[in-house]
Amino acid sequence: MKIYKSVKEGLIVTVIMFLIGFQSCTTHKPTFKGTALEKHESLENSGFDKDKLDKLTAFINDHSETTGMVVLYDGKVLYEYGDTKEISYIASCRKSVLSMLYGKHVDNGSIDLQQKIGSIGIDEKDGLLPIEKEATINDIITSRSGVFHVAANGGYDKKNFLERGSVKPGEYFVYSNWDFNVAGYILEQETGNSIYEELEKQLAKPLGFQDWNLKNQKKKENKKKSRYPAYHIYLSTRDMAKIGQLMLNEGQWNGKQLIPSQWIQKTTTTITPTEVVNERYNRTDSSTIQFSYGYMWWLVDYFKGIPDFEGAYSATGYGGQYITVIPKRKLVIAHKTKLDLLTRWGLAPGGTPDWLYWDILHQLVGDKKSEQERN
Template identity: 25%
Template sequence: MLRAGLLILAVAVAVGSARAEDWPLPDWQADITAIDWQAVDSYAFPERDATKRSGIRSDALLIIRDGRILHERYAAPTTAKTAHLTWSVSKSVLATVLGVAQGEGRFQLQDPAARFYPPMQAHPDVRLADLLHWASGLAWQEDYEYAPLKSSVVAMLYTRGRHDMAAYTASRPVAEKPGQRFIYSSGDSNVLAAALRGMLKGSAYPDYPWQALFTPLGIHSAVWERDGSGTFVGSSYLYLSARDLARIGLLMQREGRWGGRQLLPASWVAFNRTLSSQATPLPGEANPGGHWWLNQPLPGSASPWPDAPADTYAALGHWGQALYILPTHKLVIVRYADDRDGSYHHNELLKRVLAALAKEGA
C-alpha cells in the first residue's frame, strides 16, 4: 500500500508540474495579476509631437512571464495581428532555424561555409561558426541612412547586391583572418541564409523555416522576403506579429523545448548564449554571442544593461526592434518600434519592467 501511495503521489506531482508550465496552444493565456505598468508605458509610449519623426516611438510592447501575457499594448496602426518588420531580429531567428538544421545533423559549426555555398570557395577558411559570430573577416561597413555612400549593407540590400546578397558578400575583399575579429555584418548573415539552402535537398528550402520552426511553434504571421536569387534575406526582412515573435522567445527561454518536444538542441541555445571570443566593447551596446546579443560583460567592462540580470540576452533590430529574454525572471519581452534618434535605451525599459514586477511581489 505504501508503494502504491508513493506512486500515486509521484504521478500527481508530475502532472502538476506539467500543468504548471503554460504554452501558447493555440494562443497565449493572460495573467490577470494587477501590476502597475504606468512607468513602463510612460517610457515606451511617450506623448509625441506628430510633426516630428525623432524620439521614442513604440509600435508594440508585449511582456510575458512563464508563458502567460502580463502586459500588452499597441499603437495604431499596429495591432496584435500585425506582421511587423523585425529588421535585424531576423538574424537571430535565422540562427534559430539553423539550430533546428544542426539538430537534424545537416552541418557542424566547424564546417567551412564553402561546403554549402560554393561562392565562398574564394574564402575557404571561413567557417559557419565564424559567420555566426560575425567574424568572417570580410571587409564590411554596417552603416545605414547616416553614411549610405560608404555602406556595404545599403549596397547589398538596395543597389548592386540586391539581386544576390550572399554573392555580393562573398565577393568582398578580406580585411581580417577569419575568426579573429568581430565585425558586425549583415552580409555574414545572408551567407548563412545561402548556406542553409545548400544543406537542403531539392525544393525544400522555400518551406524550411516554416517546416522546421514556424509551424511547430504555431506561428502563422511570418513573411520572409527573398532576394532575386531566391535566398531568404536572413539579415533583415522577416515580418512577424509580436505574439509570434514571443513564441521564439519562449522556445529559447525554455532551452529549446516546445511542449513535450526538444525542438532546438539545448547545446545550440547554449552556443547562442556564449560570449564570442572575438567580441569587442561597443559603448552602450550588448555583446555578441552566436547571432544573439548578450548582457554578459567583457573582461574589464561592466554589463551593457546594468539593471538587468547578467544572463539576459536579446535579438535586436534597427530602429528599436527587440526580443528580450530574461531567464532568471522567466520573462520574454517583445518591443516593436520606429525610433529615429537613438534616445531609446534597452536598459531603461528593462529596469522599469523589473521594478514594476518587484512592486507586485512586495
C-alpha cells in the same frame, strides 16, 4: 503644396510614396489558426503591480514610437501594448531567428559547422580570395569570417571592415550582413528548404503562430553587390514573443524538444567578448550597458548594475525590433516599431532607438533583486 527642386526629385518622392502605399496593402492574412498565449489572471506573485505597469504605459506613450509590445512572465502574457497582431519587418532580429533554425541541422549532422565555405561552393561574381574561402560555417554564423565583401543590403558595420585578405577567418569580429546573408544561403543549400519553409516547419506551426503566412516573407536581392540576398522576415509582436519563450524554455514547447537545448546554450554563450564589441562601437567599460556576441544573439553582460539582467540576451533589429530574454526574472519581451519605407531606407527619422528601448526595459524591471535572490 510642396514644390520640389526638380522633376526628378518629385518623381523619386512619388515612387517612394507609392511603394509605401503598396507595402501597406500587401500583407496576406494568416494561413492557419494559431494558439493564443495564456494571460495572467492576477499580478500576485509576479513581482509586478498595476501601478508599475500603468507607469510603463505612460512612459511608452510619452517617449517612444513603440507600435507593439508583449511581456511574458513565466510563459504567460503579463503586459501588452499597441497592436500586437500587426505584421511588419523585424530587421536584424532575422539573424537570431536564423540561428535557432540551425540548431536541429547541426545536431543531426546535416550541417557541419567546421566545413569551409569554399568547399560548399560559396563564392562571388568578383571572386573570393583563397584565404576567404577557408572560413568555416562556424565563422560565418558568428560574424567572424574575415570576408570583407559588400552585402546585398545595407545596415552593417562597414566602417570597421579591413582590407580583404588581411586577417585569417575566425580572428576578427565585425557585424557583417555578408556573413549573415551567406548563413541564410547555407541553411537553404544544406537542407533543401527555403529559410521561410524552415521557419514555418520549425517555429510557426509548432508554436502556433497566430499571424503567419509564408507569402508575407520576402527577400531583398542586389546581384550587382552580392550573390546572396537578405532574407527579410515579417512577423507580429505576439508571434515574436513565442520565439523568445521557446528560447527561455531552452527549446521545449508543450513537452516537445523543438530545438536542442545544447544549441540554445551554445548560441547564447559569448564568442566575441565585451571589450571587442566596445571597441567596434566606441563604448567604454563605464557604459551603462555592455554586450558580448554569440551566435547571432547579443548577450547582456552588464546593464546599470541591475542583477536581474545577468544572463539576459536579445535579438536586436533596426528601428525598434527586439526579442529579449531575461532568465532571472522568467521574462520575455517582444517589441516592435513599424517602420515606413522612408525610415527603413534611412531617408527619414523614426523608430525606437536602442537607448530608449533599454530605458523601457529599465522601467519594466527596475532595480530590484533577481527572483532567486528575493526568495
